[in-house]
Every structure is written in C-alpha cells, then in structure tokens.
Amino acid sequence: MGALGDISSYFPSLRSSATEYHPLPTYDRRYHDENLDSDFPMPTSWRRGRSMKSRRRLALWLCTSSKRLFLFLIVSFSFFITILTGTLKTHRLIEESKEAPYHWEAYPRLDGFYNGIRALVAYKDWIPEQEWPSEAKVSTHNAPPFEPQVVDPFPNFTSAKYLQEYHPVQVCFLDEDEKHPAPDIYAYPSVPAKMAAPVFGDYETLEIASDRCYERFGRFGPYGYSYRREKGGFGLSEHSTYEGTEKVQTIIDKVDYRKVKWGKAQKRCSEKNKKRFSAKGDKKKDGVTLLTMRAMINELSLQSGGEYDVHLLVHVKDNALPIWISEEVYNKTLRENVPEEFRDIATLWSERQLQTYYPGPFLKKDNVANHAGTDIYGVYRAAHFALQWFSQQHQEYDFVWNWEMDIRYVGHYYELLNGASNWAAKQPRKFMWERNSRFWIPDYHGPWQNFSSLVAKETADSGKAPVWGPVTFRAGKYGVLSSPKVTKPPTTFEEDNYEWGVGEAADLITFDPLFDPSKSGWVFRDDVTGYDTSVPTPPRRAAIVTVERLSRRLLNTMHEETWRMHHTMFPEMWAPSIAFHHGYKALYAPHPVYFDRKWPLDVVDKTFNKPSTPADSPFGRGEHNMQGGTFYYNSGFSGALWRRWLGAPENGEGGRKTEESGTGRMCLRPILHHPIKHEVVE
Known part of the structure; x- marks a missing residue:
C-alpha cells in the first residue's frame, strides 16, 4: 500500500510470526508490577478487534558519515519483521467488558484531524481544535482554496553564500541516461481548519515548516502511488477521490520504478558530488544519510546531492545458510528474497553470523533478568549486534x-532528520539528561527556553546532583571500559554557563524521552548482561522505540563493550546507557506528537512527567496513556490516523464516500507515525 508498501509483502519467503513487545498489566489490582505478561485492551474509538500482539520490528538503519568535522549519513534498513523467531506467550489479564474505561477515554474525542483539502485555511487563520469555539462550523469550499507547492527544505544550493562555503551541488537522476531527475513532492501551503495542535513538541524548534500539510497524491504520487503498475507505479489510487489532483498529476514524472536501481542511482549521485565530501580544499564538506525505500532514498540522497546513502539490511532467518562465507549462497539468497529494485542497496546478515562476530561468552549467571525468555543472540534482545557489525x-x-x-x-x-540534527547540535550539555527525561508540552510549559529553565529549577529543588560527564559505578570483578578523554567536562558544573556542548554534534538523538528505567515499571528494565551481578546493576537510561541517530564513536564504544567486555542490554536501553556511562552527548528531539483526545494540559504534565509512583510512569503501568498518541510502540490511534489519511475506511469511518461528501482527502501536517502494523487501500 502506498509508495513505501508493506515490506513483508515484497519478501514473502522472509515472513515469520512476530514476537510480542509485552506491556505491563493495567488496571488489574491482582498483579503487581513484577507480573509483566499481558496485553492492553485498545480503546473502542480505534479498536479493530485485534490485540496489540505483534510488535514486528524492521529496523531502518541510517548511517551518517564524514571524515573529521563533517557528516555523511547512511541509512540501513533492517527487516526485523522477518527475523523474530517466535511469539512470546501472552495472557489477557482483563476482560474488556468488565473493565472501566481508561481515564483519558472520558475526554472529548478530537475529529479535526479528518478535515480535508476543501477545508484548508491559511496558517495565520488556523485555530486548533483544542481552542475551537463550540458554536463555530468548519467552512467548506467547492475546491481546494490553495494550490499544492513543491516542498523544498534544502539550502539554496546555487546561492552565492552557499557556494562561498561549499562545492556546487550537481543534479542527481534516477536513471543512467539522466532523463528522470530526482522527483519533488508536493504539499498545500495551509492547514485544515480545526486540526488539533500537537501535545508534545513543536515544528519550529526542529526547523520543520509548520504552515503546510500533505495529502496522499502530493506526498506519494511521485513514487508511483497514483499511476498503474503497467507504467511502473502501484496503481493504488483507483478507489480514491481525485478532487484537486490535476496540477500534481500533470506535473509528476511517471517513472517506471521497475527499471530503477537505487544503489546505482546513489552511487552515480555520490560520484557526481564527490568534491562536496572530499577532505581536500578549503570548502566545507556536507553530510550523507541513508533511509528507506523510494521516498527516503530520493528525499535524503538524490535530492540532497548525495548527503545521504540508503542501505537495506536484510536479516536471513535460516541460520543454516552460510551467507558470510559463501558468495554463491549469499547471492542466491539475495536474489530469492529481495526485489531487484533494492537488491544493490541490500546487505544480508544472520544471527548465526553474529554469534561468530560476538562470541561472548554471555553467561546466564551474569544476566540480571531475561523477561523475554529468549536467547541473547535473538534479534529481539540483540538488534544492536547487527547495527554495530x-x-x-x-x-x-x-x-x-x-x-x-x-x-x-x-x-x-x-526536513525531519536535518532539523533534528541541527537542533541537537545547538543544545548545551548542562541539564541535558534532566531535560531528556521529560516531555515538553509547549502549550503548558511555554517556549523551549522556559521549559529548560523549569527543568533546571526542578532539578535544583530536588537536591539531586545533575549528570555532568561520564557516570561512575561499581564494576566489580569484571572491570569497565575507559571513557574517552573528550567527554570529560572542561569545567565544573557550576562554572559552565551553558557553553559545553553547544555546536557539538549529538552522539545520540532519540524521538522519545531518555528515562531512568530503574525508576519505572518498564518490563525490560533489568535485562542487563555481562556485568558483575555481585554488585549493584549499573545505572542506565532507555528510550522506547529504537528510532535514533548514533555517532560512529558511540557505535564503536558499543562494539567494544560487546566484543571486549561481553556487555549488552535490551536494545532500547543499550545505546542510551552506553552514552550515559561514557559521557556522550545525547538528546531527545521534541518532535510534534498528537493525541486523539482533548486532554487537560495539567493532567498531561502530571501523567507523563510526574506520575504518582515509578510503576505508574508512561513507560510502565502507565503505558496505556500512550495509546491515543501518534508515536509509541503501543499506539492504536497512530495506525488508524495513517490509514484514514491514505483513504481507507477505519472502524466504519472514513473512506471514499466520506471524503466525497465531506471536506475531501485528509491533509496532515508533518507527523511521525508509529507503529503502522497493517495498511489497506481499497
């Protein structure tokens, strides 16, 4: 579905039953937080008659590179949906019919998300649904009142200012004959009337344009959404409304993607622009990244003049295949499992291969707790092994x-990745970890600077010493890996005037808070292996959803910790904890997160930032509070909203007839959705 597609449908031989990401039980007074095996019931507003069982994990690895000061980024995209080796035993502890609704289900449901292109208003005239007058009605036009425009978040590559600092950017093409330049995508320079405001984070802070919205033809049409398969597209728009698509449909270049070889296209682009990334000369160098599929490859690599590369990492489930020692077996497996379009950007790996790369030993006696009950080399507990490799x-x-x-x-x-990277580089290290652990609610806390000052005050009032540089802990008989000298603070905490870290690229960027798992009820908080269990478990940090940017030096340290010290932790906890231990710069980027209910903002702050007990944290028993959001592993609203945006009916709502009789196709502001477990376009 859509231009990105359901990847498992492209790789049928790699499908497998998925391992569940177990949340903690909620509302069942019979169980305390050590009884961790349960599902959450989903709210009725977007329930689809299925439990939150499968947490199919496909990791897309964006790698970034540069020599010395400047970055290149690569993305590596790993098909974890194919590699989970079994389904963990699950129990539904609560019958939904006997359970009281979640407290947040009592709040009014927001429906402005579903307004479409015939209800667009200028950003200056937009009133969020949370502030919408109860008596007011949404005005509907006969046609979209604005014209779609090209989305161009790049620097002006041809300006005199740019060329004074950087080498010229050469245009990149999809094909070797250079007939098809990297395509543009389109958005409306407006916002749907009554669309809700995000609860966490905002756009301007991450340098994301806040005054535009995307509908499906402009977003995915250039990648084959709207034209037929015999012409190289997907032909998914057959049952869609077409109102207002004339301009985009006329402009887009209908590329036959069956003939595109993404690896070769990226290589040609890099070769044309190699001066930009050379260490020689007095011009600045740019960066390179690697993301996913057509949209990601095009927007990050080809349109940027080679700033990003995209690699597709494919997990081979059959451990009997010696892909790492036989070129013949490797190539045969690649041909049989990866579509030709993406074959030249794919890298195969297997768990057996990583057993030889990280032989351990990883002894059971050195494991604090294995809540998943799976092998240490299984991707569920060691997704980072392949990333490090x-x-x-x-x-x-x-x-x-x-x-x-x-x-x-x-x-x-x-726009998203560049904005998050630029924002992170500007942040000081002072009170960094303390800010990282909290959700920023702009309409409650005020601007980012106000929020930062509040965190500093609350930390001082708590009497707890703020984190400053690498942390120390008792290592016991196994010892610890030394931290690099560059992460040692240049001054004392008191002497620093929010200067240390400013202008320094972040070693770790996450899209969820970096919290202390020992002070939460998070189910995997104690999955720590290889450290001396006769002394207290090392301090650690975690960020749920492993969508993150990692520096080469952080990855090298993670590798050394695993290979040399035989240390490891659950994936969501590993990179944050190593950054915490060794004093690396780590940031939670406050991207916009929406909720489907009109929460009172003081309740939001208390629920997510100040839970009454550690077990009730939003990363423990309180995880149910995330279900109505757009970004968390157990969100139900996120997938429902995404499918409605694609034009599919959801729970008896939406679909073509609703769009035709209402305000047209949905038009959403930029939103990072997770998880999307299924996609249907009919």
Whole structure:
C-alpha cells in the first residue's frame, strides 16, 4: 500500500510470526508490577478487534558519515519483521467488558484531524481544535482554496553564500541516461481548519515548516502511488477521490520504478558530488544519510546531492545458510528474497553470523533478568549486534540513523532528520539528561527556553546532583571500559554557563524521552548482561522505540563493550546507557506528537512527567496513556490516523464516500507515525 508498501509483502519467503513487545498489566489490582505478561485492551474509538500482539520490528538503519568535522549519513534498513523467531506467550489479564474505561477515554474525542483539502485555511487563520469555539462550523469550499507547492527544505544550493562555503551541488537522476531527475513532492501551503495542535513538541524548534500539510497524491504520487503498475507505479489510487489532483498529476514524472536501481542511482549521485565530501580544499564538506525505500532514498540522497546513502539490511532467518562465507549462497539468497529494485542497496546478515562476530561468552549467571525468555543472540534482545557489525564494516560513516520498519512519516524526510540534527547540535550539555527525561508540552510549559529553565529549577529543588560527564559505578570483578578523554567536562558544573556542548554534534538523538528505567515499571528494565551481578546493576537510561541517530564513536564504544567486555542490554536501553556511562552527548528531539483526545494540559504534565509512583510512569503501568498518541510502540490511534489519511475506511469511518461528501482527502501536517502494523487501500 502506498509508495513505501508493506515490506513483508515484497519478501514473502522472509515472513515469520512476530514476537510480542509485552506491556505491563493495567488496571488489574491482582498483579503487581513484577507480573509483566499481558496485553492492553485498545480503546473502542480505534479498536479493530485485534490485540496489540505483534510488535514486528524492521529496523531502518541510517548511517551518517564524514571524515573529521563533517557528516555523511547512511541509512540501513533492517527487516526485523522477518527475523523474530517466535511469539512470546501472552495472557489477557482483563476482560474488556468488565473493565472501566481508561481515564483519558472520558475526554472529548478530537475529529479535526479528518478535515480535508476543501477545508484548508491559511496558517495565520488556523485555530486548533483544542481552542475551537463550540458554536463555530468548519467552512467548506467547492475546491481546494490553495494550490499544492513543491516542498523544498534544502539550502539554496546555487546561492552565492552557499557556494562561498561549499562545492556546487550537481543534479542527481534516477536513471543512467539522466532523463528522470530526482522527483519533488508536493504539499498545500495551509492547514485544515480545526486540526488539533500537537501535545508534545513543536515544528519550529526542529526547523520543520509548520504552515503546510500533505495529502496522499502530493506526498506519494511521485513514487508511483497514483499511476498503474503497467507504467511502473502501484496503481493504488483507483478507489480514491481525485478532487484537486490535476496540477500534481500533470506535473509528476511517471517513472517506471521497475527499471530503477537505487544503489546505482546513489552511487552515480555520490560520484557526481564527490568534491562536496572530499577532505581536500578549503570548502566545507556536507553530510550523507541513508533511509528507506523510494521516498527516503530520493528525499535524503538524490535530492540532497548525495548527503545521504540508503542501505537495506536484510536479516536471513535460516541460520543454516552460510551467507558470510559463501558468495554463491549469499547471492542466491539475495536474489530469492529481495526485489531487484533494492537488491544493490541490500546487505544480508544472520544471527548465526553474529554469534561468530560476538562470541561472548554471555553467561546466564551474569544476566540480571531475561523477561523475554529468549536467547541473547535473538534479534529481539540483540538488534544492536547487527547495527554495530554494520558500522564496523562502514567506518566511513560518522553517524547512523536506526529506523524501525513500522515507522511512517507524513512530511519530507530531509526536513525531519536535518532539523533534528541541527537542533541537537545547538543544545548545551548542562541539564541535558534532566531535560531528556521529560516531555515538553509547549502549550503548558511555554517556549523551549522556559521549559529548560523549569527543568533546571526542578532539578535544583530536588537536591539531586545533575549528570555532568561520564557516570561512575561499581564494576566489580569484571572491570569497565575507559571513557574517552573528550567527554570529560572542561569545567565544573557550576562554572559552565551553558557553553559545553553547544555546536557539538549529538552522539545520540532519540524521538522519545531518555528515562531512568530503574525508576519505572518498564518490563525490560533489568535485562542487563555481562556485568558483575555481585554488585549493584549499573545505572542506565532507555528510550522506547529504537528510532535514533548514533555517532560512529558511540557505535564503536558499543562494539567494544560487546566484543571486549561481553556487555549488552535490551536494545532500547543499550545505546542510551552506553552514552550515559561514557559521557556522550545525547538528546531527545521534541518532535510534534498528537493525541486523539482533548486532554487537560495539567493532567498531561502530571501523567507523563510526574506520575504518582515509578510503576505508574508512561513507560510502565502507565503505558496505556500512550495509546491515543501518534508515536509509541503501543499506539492504536497512530495506525488508524495513517490509514484514514491514505483513504481507507477505519472502524466504519472514513473512506471514499466520506471524503466525497465531506471536506475531501485528509491533509496532515508533518507527523511521525508509529507503529503502522497493517495498511489497506481499497
């Protein structure tokens, strides 16, 4: 479905039953937080008669590279949906019919998300649904009142200012004959009337345009959404409304993607622009990244003049295949499992291969707790092994974006990743970890600077010493890996005037808070292996959903910790904890997150930032509070909203007839959706 497609449908021989990501039980007073095996019931407003069982993980690895000061980014895209080796035993502890609704289900449901292109208003005239007058009605036009425009989040590559600092950017093409330049995508320079405002984060802070929205033809039409398969597209728009598509349909270049070889296209683009990334000369160098499929490859690599590369990492489930020692077996497996279009950007790996790469030993006696009950080499507990291995093979990249396959983005990928990277580089290290652990609610806390000052005050009032540089802990008989000298603070905490870290590229960027799992009820908080269990478990941090950017030096340290020290932790906890231990710069990027209910903002703050007990944290028993959001592993609203945006009916709502009789196709502001477990376009 859509231009990105359901990847498992492209790789039928790699499908497998998925392992569940177990949330904690909720509302069942019979169980305390150590009884961790349960499902959450989903709210009725977007329930589809299925449990939240499968957490199919496909990681898309964006790797970033540069020599010395500047970055290249690669993306590596790993098909974790294909690799989960079994389904963990699940129990539904609560019958929905006997359970009281979640407290947030009592709040009014927001429906402005579903307004379409015939209800667009200028951004200056937009009133969020949370502030919408109860008596007011949405005005509907006979046709979209605005024209779609090209989305261009890139620097002006031809300006005199740019060319004074950088080498010229050469135009990149999809084909060798250079008949098809990297395509543009389109958005409306407006916002649907009554669309809700995000609850967490905002656009301007991450340098994302806040005054435009995307509908499906402009977003995915250039990648084959709207034209037939015999012409190289997907032909998915047959049952869609077409109102207002005339301009985009006329402009887009109908590329036959069956003939596109993405790896060769990226290589040609890099070759044409190699001066930009050369260490020689007095011009600045730019960066390179690697993301997913057609949209990501085009928007991050080809349109940027080679700033990003995209690699597709494919997990081979059959451990009997010696893909790492037989070129013949490797190539045969590649041909049989990866579509030709993406074959030249794919890298195969297997768990057996990584057993030889990280032989351990990883002893059971050195494991604090294995809540998943699975093998240490299984991808469910060691997804980072493959990421570290890939980085070791590609030391030319300084940064890696690790992406999960069930992520979707309504917006331009370059704008999101570049904005998050630029924002993170500007942040000081003072009170960094303390800010990281909280959700920023702009309409409650005020601007980012106000929020930062509040965190500093609350930290001082708590009497707890703020984190400053690498943390120390008792290592016991196994010892610890030394931290690099560059992460040692240049001054004392008191002497620093929010200067240390400013202008420094972040070693870790996440899209969820970096919290202390020991002070939560998170189910995998104690899955720590290889450290001396006769002394207290090392301090650690975690970020749920492993969508993150990692620096080469952080990945190298993770590799050394695993290979040399035989240390590892659950994937969501590993990179944040190593960054925490060794004093690397880590940031939670406050991207916009929406909720489907009109929560009172003081309740939002109390629920997500100040839970009454650690077990009730939003990363423990309180995870149910995330179900109505657009970004968390157990969100139900996110997938429902995404499918409605694609034009599919959801729970008896939406679809073609609704769009035709209402305000037209939905038009969403940029939103990072997770998880998307299924996609149907009819």
